[in-house]
Amino acid sequence: xxxxxxxxxxxxxxxxxxxxxxxxxxxxxxxxxxxxxxxxxxxxxxxxxxxxxxxxxxxxxxxxxxxxxxxxxxxxxxxxxxxxxxxxxxxxxxxxxxxxxxxxxxxxxxxxxxxxxxxxxxxxxxxxxxxxxxxxxxxxxxxxxxx
Numbered sequence: 001x002x003x004x005x006x007x008x009x010x011x012x013x014x015x016x017x018x019x020x021x022x023x024x025x026x027x028x029x030x031x032x033x034x035x036x037x038x039x040x041x042x043x044x045x046x047x048x049x050x051x052x053x054x055x056x057x058x059x060x061x062x063x064x065x066x067x068x069x070x071x072x073x074x075x076x077x078x079x080x081x082x083x084x085x086x087x088x089x090x091x092x093x094x095x096x097x098x099x100x101x102x103x104x105x106x107x108x109x110x111x112x113x114x115x116x117x118x119x120x121x122x123x124x125x126x127x128x129x130x131x132x133x134x135x136x137x138x139x140x141x142x143x144x145x146x147x
Contacts, residue, residue: 002057002058002061006051006055009047009048010047010048010051012044013045013047013048016044017040017041017043017047020033020037020040021037021040021041034098035102042099044095045095045096048092048095049089049092052092055085056082056085059078059081060078062078062081063075063077063078
C-alpha cells in the first residue's frame with residue numbers, strides 16, 4: 001500500500017502537474033500557467049515531498065525483508081536508497097525556487113517580468129538537468145532546449 005502511494009504521488013506530480021503547466025521552450029507561457037495555477041504547482045511539490053517521505057519507511061521495510069538473505073547487501077541497498085531520496089528532496093528546492101521567483105514579494109519589484117521569467121527558467125531547467133538528464137552532456141544544453 002505504501003509503495004502504491006509512492007507511485008501515485010509521483011505520477012500526480014509529474015503527469016498531472018508539471019506536464020500540464022510547463023510549455024517546452026516558452027518561459028513566458030510557463031510562468032503564466034504556473035501563476036494561474038499556483039496552488040496546483042505547490043500541490044505537486046507537496047505530493048513529491050510526501051512521496052519522498054514515504055520512501056523512508058519503504059526502504060526500512062525492504063531492508064528488514066532482505067536482511068535474512070544478505071545483511072551487507074541489504075544495508076548497502078538501503079544506504080543507496082536513502083542517499084537517492086536525500087538528493088531528490090534537495091532537488092525539490094529548485095521547484096520551490098520557482099515559487100519564490102513568481103511570488104508577490106516586495107524584493108521582486110526590482111526586476112522586470114522578463115528577468116523573473118529568466119529566473120524561473122533557470123530554476124526549472126536546473127531541476128530538469130539534475131533529475132531528468134543523467135550524464136554530463138546536459139551541461140551544454142541551453143535553457144530553451146531543456147524543457
